[in-house]
Amino acid sequence: MKKETYYSNGKLLLTGEYLVLNGTRSLAVPTKFGQDLEITPALGKKIIWKSYDADGSIWFEAEILFDAIIEKTTFTEDKVKNTLVEILHHAYLLNPEFIENAEGYSIDTILTFPRFWGLGTSSTLINNLGQWLNINAFELLKNSFGGSGYDIACAQTNQSIIYHLEDEKPVFETVDFNPEFKEHIYFVYLNKKQSSKSAINNYLNKQFSLDKVKSKIDKITEFVSETNDINDFMAALDKHEILLSDVLEQLTVKESLFPDFKGTVKSLGAWGGDFVMVVSKENPLFYFSSKGYETILKYEEMIL
Incomplete structure (x- = not known):
């Protein structure tokens, strides 16, 4: 062999x-x-x-x-x-x-x-x-x-x-997720590795009535996979963050780390670590690097 x-x-x-x-x-x-x-x-x-x-x-x-x-x-x-x-x-x-x-x-x-x-x-x-x-x-x-x-x-x-x-x-x-505004999408590493396994266990230990939240997230998923309007895309992701914040009983990453940022910051995967997705009409590189977040990838650098 x-x-x-x-x-x-x-x-x-x-x-x-x-x-x-x-x-x-x-x-x-x-x-x-x-x-x-x-x-x-x-x-x-x-x-x-x-x-x-x-x-x-x-x-x-x-x-x-x-x-x-x-x-x-x-x-x-x-x-x-x-x-x-x-x-x-x-x-x-x-x-x-x-x-x-x-x-x-x-x-x-x-x-x-x-x-x-x-x-x-x-x-x-x-x-x-x-x-x-x-x-x-x-x-x-x-x-x-x-x-x-x-x-x-x-x-x-x-x-x-x-x-x-x-x-x-x-x-x-x-799906053909290829937004026209992808040059305004960035991925910022929070310098903190999260354990997927422990995050999943913590989530499963919480008891929720999730039907209403699930249907709302379903609609947001469909919407953000199709829209080519950056304002609508950002608003939908902001709504998603609020819904999950209520479920997890945690502050959103924007509330906890970047309250003065002019744009959308969306948690990805386990909240509190790994990457966040940033959508901003203005170049956000200086904002995040000035706060010590040096690993910032553009959409085209990250997504296949």
């Missing part, structure tokens, strides 16, 4: 964060950044694993015996290794042949974005494993890491999508 290489797109969820878990229709976009997976045959009935960050540095490495994958061994105080073993264990349950019929592997993962950006380090890995092992990546995600699966849909789709869960199964269609 020669070296095999697979690639998956990163993701951003523009509408429906959290509520996507409850079946809300959500607008998601694949990014120009993603992750490669390279597999080379090896020996020793083990996997020699190395994970590379975007700058070429190794951020994680380990040797994992096949037996540890089969038995889902837990390693003391090594959360990353434990998470990886759990993912590989569930991959094994879905396709035992990759362990039973192999002598070993050398596996490298290579991110094209800094791993703290929150663009899908886990989802791109899971989708790449799905491609390699010919297993359902949505099922692998559900069994191992959890989540709605929109990130898996983005990993394997090169267009924007409207995504929702129906009877806990993923349903999505591609």
Whole structure:
């Protein structure tokens, strides 16, 4: 077997964060950044694993015996290794042949974005494993890491999508989200990595009556995916922020960090970290950089 290489797109969820878990229709976009997976045959009935960050540095490495994958061994105080073993264990349950019929592997993962950006380090890995092992990546995600699966849909789709869960199964269609005012859309990194898993758990621990909110978010999702009026787009996103603020009982990111900003600031994914989407008729680069936020990407730099 020669070296095999697979690639998956990163993701951003523009509408429906959290509520996507409850079946809300959500607008998601694949990014120009993603992750490669390279597999080379090896020996020793083990996997020699190395994970590379975007700058070429190794951020994680380990040797994992096949037996540890089969038995889902837990390693003391090594959360990353434990998470990886759990993912590989569930991959094994879905396709035992990759362990039973192999002598070993050398596996490298290579991110094209800094791993703290929150663009899908886990989802791109899971989708790449799905491609390699010919297993359902949505099922692998559900069994191992959890989540709605929109990130898996983005990993394997090169267009924007409207995504929702129906009877806990993923349903999505591609949309031509390409607003005429995209030169006024920016993505600003808040210098704080959020854990998707803990954010999801916190959300699920809250008990809501969500039907009215879901229907409103559904309409906003449809609207922002189609409109080419920047004022209407900004107003819809502002309304979305207020609705989610009420559900989560949190201040919006604009209220908490940027109350004097003349434009829209929309949380993406887990509130309080990762990227926000900024829509502004005036160039916002000086405003955010003066507040210490140096990672600012234009729409065309971020979105596939």
